[in-house]
Amino acid sequence: MEHDKNQVHSLICREKGELISKNELVSRSVIRNLIREAISAMEKAYAPYSGFKVGAALLTAKQKIYTGCNIENASYSPTNCAERTAFFKAVSEGEREFAAIAVVGGNDGVIKDYCPPCGVCRQVIREFVNPRRFLVIVAKSEEDNLVYFLDELLPMGFGPEHINH
Ligand code: THU
Numbered sequence: 001m002e003h004d005k006n007q008v009h010s011l012i013c014r015e016k017g018e019l020i021s022k023n024e025l026v027s028r029s030v031i032r033n034l035i036r037e038a039i040s041a042m043e044k045a046y047a048p049y050s051g052f053k054v055g056a057a058l059l060t061a062k063q064k065i066y067t068g069c070n071i072e073n074a075s076y077s078p079t080n081c082a083e084r085t086a087f088f089k090a091v092s093e094g095e096r097e098f099a100a101i102a103v104v105g106g107n108d109g110v111i112k113d114y115c116p117p118c119g120v121c122r123q124v125i126r127e128f129v130n131p132r133r134f135l136v137i138v139a140k141s142e143e144d145n146l147v148y149f150l151d152e153l154l155p156m157g158f159g160p161e162h163i164n165h
Contacts, residue, residue: 026135031137034057035142037067043109045070049074054082054105058100066095083117087124087125098129104139111139123157126159136153
């Protein structure tokens with residue numbers, strides 16, 4: 001219920017006086033497709049140390065999807081999260097404009113709860129998107145999902161515009 005209330009409050013956001021609805025930015029069917037892709041990407045996770053598998057599906061402005069999974073390491077700290085894998089794949093292919101990312105995760109790939117992006121991933125996403133328009137979708141299934149603007153998950157984030165001006 002608490003989640004539902006938050007969702008209603010954050011259905012729209014105001015950017016430069018313009019009211020933007022999440023539903024206008026990415027349709028329900030695209031959201032479902034992204035979640036499906038994220039679930040299938042999760043199966044590729046390399047997570048022998050934590051056993052926690054994560055999958056992400058990143059949608060570009062031109063509606064192309066890049067997927068990613070978490071890739072762990074015996075030395076632990078080089079571990080790369082699923083969201084960053086998806087972003088680094090896309091950016092390394094020349095993509096620079098993004099609309100949304102769906103994220104799913106669970107122990108042994110069994111999804112029991114929403115898997116919110118970690119702080120490092122939120123900051124990496126911040127580098128490449130407009131936080132007032134980019135959507136982060138966390139999901140338990142195609143039907144059961146929560147949709148946030150990045151700005152809600154990383155308020156007043158430090159971005160390229162702060163260093164360039
Ligand atoms: N993980 C992600 O892939 N994305 C997140 O946003 C949260 C954490 C991964 C990293 C690590 O391989 C495992 O989940 C447990 O932290």
